[in-house]
Amino acid sequence: MENLAGATETAVIVPVPAAEPVVGRHRRELDRSAVWGVPAHVTVVYPFLPPDRITPAVVADLGDVLTGAFECVFPRVAWFGREVVWLAPEPAGPFRALTRRVWRKFPECPPYGGAHPEIVPHLTIGSTRRADEAALSRAAADVTAELPIRASIDRVRLIAGNTSPDSWRTVAGFAL
Numbered sequence: 001m002e003n004l005a006g007a008t009e010t011a012v013i014v015p016v017p018a019a020e021p022v023v024g025r026h027r028r029e030l031d032r033s034a035v036w037g038v039p040a041h042v043t044v045v046y047p048f049l050p051p052d053r054i055t056p057a058v059v060a061d062l063g064d065v066l067t068g069a070f071e072c073v074f075p076r077v078a079w080f081g082r083e084v085v086w087l088a089p090e091p092a093g094p095f096r097a098l099t100r101r102v103w104r105k106f107p108e109c110p111p112y113g114g115a116h117p118e119i120v121p122h123l124t125i126g127s128t129r130r131a132d133e134a135a136l137s138r139a140a141a142d143v144t145a146e147l148p149i150r151a152s153i154d155r156v157r158l159i160a161g162n163t164s165p166d167s168w169r170t171v172a173g174f175a176l
């Protein structure tokens with residue numbers, strides 16, 4: 001399949017282009033996935049299947065479960081501990097439903113590798129993997145001043161890449 005050359009992992013994401021003007025510059029400094037070329041997004045499932053398992057049948061199966069466009073708003077900034085600052089979508093239920101449907105279809109791909117028992121839809125602004133807590137707090141304050149962000153959620157992407165800058169590419173896009 002196209003756009004899998006050099007990829008070591010894949011993800012299923014909901015891109016949120018409406019958030020880019022508010023979080024884009026912060027993400028480039030504070031979120032490693034932005035450096036990799038991943039747009040502002042809410043994760044559906046990461047990690048997804050290894051790149052060598054992505055086939056036309058997998059893409060078709062994803063398309064079968066990715067349905068249901070909706071509107072949402074990102075009204076507030078939240079934190080996971082003091083390590084990750086993120087935007088909280090409302091309603092969060094439709095994002096959880098997308099994750100559950102993909103996970104049901106691909107049970108070997110639990111969200112975040114099964115590391116977290118609860119599905120918490122979020123759009124990451126930054127983490128202490130790239131910056132200190134003070135930089136995250138400044139970004140949180142800057143972003144808060146520009147909220148809410150309203151978004152039409154009508155697309156999902158299967159993306160693939162590695163940890164090199166600008167390596168992530170869209171493998172397939174799906175209309176909800």
